[in-house]
Amino acid sequence: xxxxxxxxxxVEEIEKYLVDFxxxxxxxxxxLLVEMKSSIVKIIKELGKSIDNGDYKSIGTGSHSLKGTxxxxxxxxxxxxxxxxxxxxxxxxxxxxxxxxxxxLQAGLVPLTGDVDD
Numbered sequence: 001x002x003x004x005x006x007x008x009x010x011v012e013e014i015e016k017y018l019v020d021f022x023x024x025x026x027x028x029x030x031x032l033l034v035e036m037k038s039s040i041v042k043i044i045k046e047l048g049k050s051i052d053n054g055d056y057k058s059i060g061t062g063s064h065s066l067k068g069t070x071x072x073x074x075x076x077x078x079x080x081x082x083x084x085x086x087x088x089x090x091x092x093x094x095x096x097x098x099x100x101x102x103x104x105l106q107a108g109l110v111p112l113t114g115d116v117d118d
Contacts, residue, residue, distance in 0.1 A: 008108050009075055017074035037113055039069055044106055044116050047085075051099050059089040059098060081105040 011033070018029045043066045050058035063085040070079035085101050106116060 008110070009078060009112050011111055014073055014075070014112065021074065033112075036069070036073055040066070040109065041113050041116050043069060044109070044113065047102065048106075048116075051095060051102055054095045056089050056092065060086050063089065078105060078108055081108075 014033070014036075015026075015029050018024050018032060019026070024032065043062060047059065047062035047066060050062050063082045067079045067082035067086065070076075070082060081101060082105060085098055085105070088101065089098055106113075
């Protein structure tokens with residue numbers, strides 16, 4: 001596996017994307033960001049547990065779900081990492097390598113999600 005270099009997400013860029021793409025008002029964006037954070041944190045926690053348990057099927061399902069959620073908010077780079085976790089899990093790569101990808105993904109999302117404790 002190659003090294004992953006992922007930029008950290010910017011809440012301001014997400015807000016701009018939501019206003020531009022979905023034509024939302026600032027108040028709508030604020031509410032949507034709260035829901036988004038909650039959804040992403042929930043998926044990240046479940047995905048982390050699946051990786052810790054070596055549950056490849058759940059890793060694939062969780063990373064696929066996370067990818068879709070991230071794409072809905074314009075986080076293409078993060079979604080690409082999530083997609084890579086999905087495809088690597090389906091290929092049966094060692095869990096440690098999946099964990100490395102997951103840690104990188106999670107670190108890039110911290111400005112949005114805060115620190116996600118298991």
